[in-house]
Amino acid sequence: MKRRNFIKKAALATAGTIGVPYILPSGRLFASTAAAMSEHVVLVLFAGGVRNQETVYQRYLAESQGLNIEGNILYNMLSGDAPELKIVYGTQSAGGQPGGTPIDQILSTPLDKQGTLFPEMRYTGSYTGHYTGLSNALSGYYETSQGLQSRPLHPTIFEYLRRHAGMKATDTWFIGNSISSSTPLLNYSAHRDYGSDYAANFFAPTVTFGQLGDKYIKGFKTYHPEEELDPVREMRAFLDQAFLRDGRSIPNLNNTEAEIADIKAFIKNVFDRLDNDQVAFPPVADNGDLKTIGFAAEVMRWFKPRLTVVNMSSADSCHGSFTNYLGSLHRGDHGIGFLWDFIQNQTEMAGKTTMLVMPEHGRNYTPNAITDENDWVSFDHDSDENSRRIFSMMVGPGIDGNLRVGSESNPIGDAADITPTIADIFGIKNQVMNAGLVAPGAMSLFDRI
Amino acid sequence: MKYFRSLPYCFAFCFLGLFSCTENTYVYEVNEINVEPNNAEKDKIKASGQYIAILYANLFQTALSPSELVDYAELIASIGDKQVAYETIIAKFLSSPDVVIPSKSEMDSNVGQFVIDTYQRFYVRNPSQAEKTYFVNYLESRPDVTPELVYFSFATSAEYNYY
Incomplete structure (x- = not known):
């Protein structure tokens, strides 16, 4: 009887703990969460504007060029046979045609067999622009008036996770493939209740670790954390105390001193690994998307983030070259297959990671004149x-x-569903939906099954 | 005859003119002072391009080229945490042989002047008495602190991010 009472009381206490909000060590109010489905999430934005015809429906040249040639060029993601004619999407082997050698498959079981595919979703709420599409994917809200050079007006999934799930800054990463098109502005929103205090860390690694990084920061001096940085912290604290007392502040991502030191150590480490050809690039890394994927893998290896978002965009070459577009799709698949394989080889992430893939929007049915x-x-x-x-x-x-x-x-699903879906995976769906800041009708994809 | 009658009026007019508009000239003198902004007037955050251009000029005593300025702005944009970006760039600058920085012995020979010079270089103002006292005491009690670390502190401080 005593034992039964104990179990009953323990169960009640546990239930009470689950239902009652509590204060995080940071001082923020932390509403209780549901159980997380996964410890890590990786969202790959297969962006740049991708048509369903050449991807999930495997129509290769059949619904674009008037040629009766179909086939699957995303064989890490999708089940299906590759095209047999007019192969242009691969690499060029010695003496071969440009693009004539398809890239080797990485995953023995395509992702559609391992997971769930929503082949026909809609991008409903705004015009199909890249920045608006990316902003929608990350915030779950279509900004109809969203312009470049401005942050999203609605909170991003990074901010929801940091505010409602108590994640630290280095738990959330946005890896952009460039600094163009305002991509660096997507790591946090301008929303007054969220914003930079809850931002994700960001790298455009092909810049940070590319020519510019190599020229301007590679080999930067590392100060001793106690002997040199302690006095720096003391002097800076004195300098800042009076100045910031007047209400001024420096917008920052709320990385702790330890996190900042860790990021700097990471930067140094990546330069070292580049020098030694150790960066985890995919087997083929001949475009910006695949290099970005490789650096994203380095971020995962080092930080083991809870949420990593990687953005690709090479498919946008379709404005002027369908051939390059096909090559970009094939490489995007190669990068996604590589990333999933990489995750399975990270002890702390294997079996505990969910990966989602989605383009930000599609492309027209009728061609342009090029x-x-x-x-x-x-x-x-x-x-x-x-x-x-x-x-x-x-x-x-x-x-x-x-x-x-x-x-x-x-059609089932909407582009605005990704944010509620990630929130659902991490157990904060209710907090996100109750905030009332996602697009009307947006919901977790799990609720659409 | 008519002219003689108006003569007294002419004398009277001239007499009044002589004594009514006397102007005293005063010359005021003031001590010469340098007019410098105080930190209360700094209320705008520097854009990353402004920050790096000023930082470069402060540390190297020469201007950054326009093309390098664009390069640095792009590099900074590629790193989400600006503090990380700035600190790595500053650490790289400070290890350059071209950086213009007093030696440790120069600093130790006249700590008070070093503090004034540092405030003027980075903050474009003189230190208050309290600020000067703090730094003189701090640097005299911490022989391990080098001018490089002082510069690093100033360059990464909040006030340096404002103008």
């Missing part, structure tokens, strides 16, 4: 119906394998 070296037509993204068609897939613990939700004639 033809490429193969005399193939190109496609823009002008918010026609086809450019609003996208797909998404997710794979990880607790996610059904070999499941397709929706079809070409039955």
Whole structure:
């Protein structure tokens, strides 16, 4: 009887603990969360504007160039046979045609067999621009008036996680493939209740570790953490105390001193690894997207982030070259397959990581007037119906394998669903939805199954 | 005859003119002082381009070229935490042989002047008496602190981020 009472009281106390908000060590109010489905999430934004025809429906040249050639060029992500004719998407082997050698498959089991595919989702709420699309993917809200050079007006998933799940700055990373198109502004929003205090860390690694980084910061001096940085901290504290007392502040990402030191150590380490050819690039890394994927892997290896978002954009070459577009899709698949394989080889992340993949928006059905070296037509993204068609897939613990939700004639899911989905995976869906700042109708993809 | 009658009026007018508009000239003199901003007037955060251009000029005593300024602005944009970006760049600058910085012995020979010079170089103002006293005491009690570490502290301080 006593034992039964003890269990009953313990159960009640546990239930009470789950339901009652508490104060985080940082002093922030932390509402209780549901159980997390996964310890880590990786979101790959297969961005740049990707058509469903050449991806999930595997129509290769059949629904774009008037050639009856179909086939799957994303064979790490999707099940299906590769095209047999007019192979242009691979690499060029000695004496071969440009793009004539497809890149070797990395995953023995494609991701659609390991996870759940939403082949027909919609991008409903705004025009199909890259920055608006990325902003929507990260905030779950279509900013109809979103312009470049301004931060999203609605909180990003990074801010939700840091504020409601108590994640620290280095738990959340946005790895952008460039600094163009205002990409660096997507690591936090301008929302007054969230903002830089809850931002993700950001790198555009092809810049940070590229030519500019190599020229201007590689080999920067590392100060001794106690003997040199302690006096620096003391002097700076004196200098700052009076100045900041007047209400002035420096917007920062709230990295702790230890986190800042860790990021600097990471930068130094990546330069060292570059010198020794040790950076975890995919087997083929001949474009910016694949180099970005490699650096994202380095971030994961070092920080083991709770949320990593990686952005690609090479597919946007489709404005002027369908051939390059096909190559970019194939390389995007190669990068995604590599990343999933890399995660399975990280002890702290294997079996505890969910990966999601989604383009930010699609591309037009009808071509523009530009033809490429193969005399193939190109496609823009002008918010026609086809450019609003996208797909998404997710794979990880607790996610059904070999499941397709929706079809070409039955669209299910919206581009704004990714933010609630990630929130759901981390157990803070209710907090995000109750904040009332995602697009009307947006919901977790798990609730659409 | 008519002219003689108006003569007294002419004399009277001239007499009044002589004594009514006397102007005293005063010359005021003031001590010569340098007009410098105080930190209360610094209320705008420097953009990263401004920050790096001023930092470079402060440390190397020469201007950064326009193309390098663009390079640095792009590099800073590629790192989300600006403090990380700035600190790595400053650490790289301070290890350059071209940086213009007093030696430790120069600093120790006249700590008070070093403090004034440092405030003027980085903050474009003189230190208050309290600021000067703090730094003189601090540097005299910490022989391990080098001018490089003092410069690093100033360059990464909040006030240096403002103008």
